Amino acid sequence: MSKLLTSVRDISLRLEVDGVDEARRTQAKVADQLSDYVLPRLVQLDAPLLTVVGGSTGAGKSTLVNSLVGERVTESGVLRPTTRSPVLVHNPDDAEWFLPDRILPDLPRTDVPTNDTYALRLASSDKIPRGLAILDAPDVDSIDQGNRELAAQLLAAADLWLFVTSAARYADQVPWDYLRQAAERSTSVAVVLDRTTSDAVLEVRGHLARMMTSRGLSDSPLFTVPESGVDADGLLPREAVSPIVVWLHELAADPAARKMVMVRTLDGAVRHVVLRTHDVADAMDAQIAASEVMHGDIDTIYRKALETFTVQVSDGTVLKGEVLARWQEFVGTGELLRSVEEKVTRIRDRFVDGVTGKRTRSTEVVEAIETGVQMLLVEHAEAAAEVASRAWADTPAGRTLLDANRGIDRASRDFRVRAQRMVHDWRQAVLELVRVEGADKRMTARFLAFGVNGIGVALMIVMFSRNGEGKEAGGTAALGHKLLDAIFGEEVVASLAARAQADLESRVAALFEGEMQRFLDLVESPDTIKADQAVLRESARQAEYARHADFLNGETTS
Known part of the structure; x- marks a missing residue:
């Protein structure tokens, strides 16, 4: 996998040709997925299960995270977009797993609240069990582009998505775009229908379940958090979030179940990056064609200049x-x-x-x-x-x-x-x-x-x-x-x-x-681009072979 990351990062899509912007975005996403999640997870399968809480604006993610942990570890935002650093909560004994050279290596670390959206704030709590970490991500539909990009990066680095929506927002397009991506990647997902009144819960939950089934998420757990007040610490009643807390704690306590979630997400991530890598390689055909024309023009023009001089x-x-x-x-x-x-x-x-x-x-x-x-x-x-x-x-x-x-x-x-x-x-x-x-x-x-x-x-x-x-x-x-x-x-x-x-x-x-x-x-010369393209395709093929050999045997290697 490390060879695939190197190959993806090394290729150049310098020429402005049709489709190059999309190809560059795909290249960046593949590189981020490999460096933020695949490689770190491959070398530390025993690391805590990283559960990223993501979702729509105003869905109550931060309140939910605090309530799941049992204490205030992240601040809810009154104004939108919420400009704060994403917070990763872990057991004190698991701190070593989240050092800068481990998961999300490109994000700077901090242990104090900050308005720097691009710093990862680490918060430890003995109320969260060992083997589990919860990360509160920015809104996926934030009006701030930086927040949206960071949310996508964090979700791509998750072993498990805890995707939060509300009765008012569950049918919005942007969240479903993310859930569709999760289904395509076989990412482990649980959906939380938050802030739902008792008279709407049956209808909304039923509709949401049908939407999940039609989009390939029928096996994903669906939790409902009723509309309720919060206590003095800003926490929801314990019974409102108890089903989610129990489910997460059971995962943390069961190494086999935890590994099954990780391997499923990891396998889907590798399969996805392999497919997207081939998309990038396909996009290089346009780079090759443009390079051939540009090199050909220059060669013809200067060859003609030399021929004319030779005559003269x-x-x-x-x-x-x-x-x-x-x-x-x-x-x-x-x-x-x-x-x-x-x-x-x-x-x-x-x-x-x-x-x-x-x-x-x-x-x-x-x-x-x-x-x-x-x-x-x-x-x-x-x-x-x-x-x-x-x-x-x-x-x-x-x-x-x-x-x-x-x-x-x-x-x-x-x-x-x-x-x-x-x-x-x-x-x-x-x-x-x-x-x-x-x-x-x-x-x-x-x-x-x-x-x-x-x-x-x-x-x-x-x-x-x-x-x-x-x-x-x-x-x-x-x-x-x-x-x-x-x-x-x-x-x-x-x-x-x-x-x-x-x-x-x-x-x-x-x-x-x-x-x-x-x-x-x-x-770059056409031959250079072709050579890079061949290396990229071969790296993708080797990653796919490794995925089949390792995952089918219940093992992983880097």
Whole structure:
């Protein structure tokens, strides 16, 4: 059972999909039932029988509890809703069973009256027998939501419900919703018809009994408490509550009968949480479907951005503007029709002239290339983030995540810096590629004329024009190709350009992967949700197997 609790608590229903609110409520109820009742009871079957007194507003629960105990242990409320802490009354010798690490572990304990509705007040009385504890719960139909939720939590932690209603309220819908739940869970229930006048008792009791039978509670005891005054201590006459007191004391005194009540309720609780766990697992199908769509959208958008960039780094797109101007200055546009050898001589002169300066023309081309590629990356990253955000905004789940993560519709704040660093690293890798490939050619005249930087520039220009040079570039890129062919040979140049481009694409893919991950980190992957769903179902199945094996044999394990 502890594995089932862990599995239920660990699953995430983060995405706003149809039915998710109900699924979250079910998840919380299953976790509460396991932690508040099932697990504590499984490990301490000898603990006192916890009888929770619940019911409608004004049914007289607190007066009844005081009268059952035989002394004032809880205060009746004049105003509604009654804002007081629930009171658990036990024999002094049973105090250890109700420590904070036992039943209802999430509720803080107190031993003094308090208006903190969410603290459990422990009151000991030697007038209540060992083996029995009575808990006075808030009204199930309280106008205060916190009281209603606490009442539901306490009733779910009970071995036995002592459900109190009155002649005026017994047909109300809310109490019967709780009693229906009790019947569905096979919870042990006794119903108390309180504050009933003698002339109405036969008719009301008969009608109430028929209602109980029709709703699966025919085996539940039905007690009647006649309308009567209270004494100076606010207690009902002893004879008015005697049948209930005798019944409870007999249960407390009979370990076998007490255990039978516990096991019946415990078995029903386990069966119920198993069924509800499968409901939660079913609800995860919608989470999986939404995750698949959202992950698919992001993957498609960033994949398209990468594909578009891949095309543009080889179709001449980069060879525009500043890059083209700097390249043309480097090679000289007016000399395109002369022979390669003449070109080599003139370009060598241009290159050597600039070596002694602070900047060479090849450096200017490289900087223009780095800036151009960086700007192209930023453009695609910004566009992809915007398109991805629009895609998510079309669904409630996506809109909720976008609202909670403002700014994700733009590229990361440090994207420009990371793109700049990546392009610079790639340029260094291209130069290293040239150094390695030209190791045995470094003493040739052509290699000396251009050096590693100049040849690296030419290689990048060739790479950017592999699949169609832009119109503005004219034939300048072709010249770079001829120069490289003269140094390395056509086949080697093609290989170098392909390797340089593959390296750039790999680095860009990693860069875009980081941008894409910003979105994906907000949503569990479909595979993760499926795995959690499988674990949840398996935990539920194991709990059901344990229920059959243990309860049918009259035993329980955790």
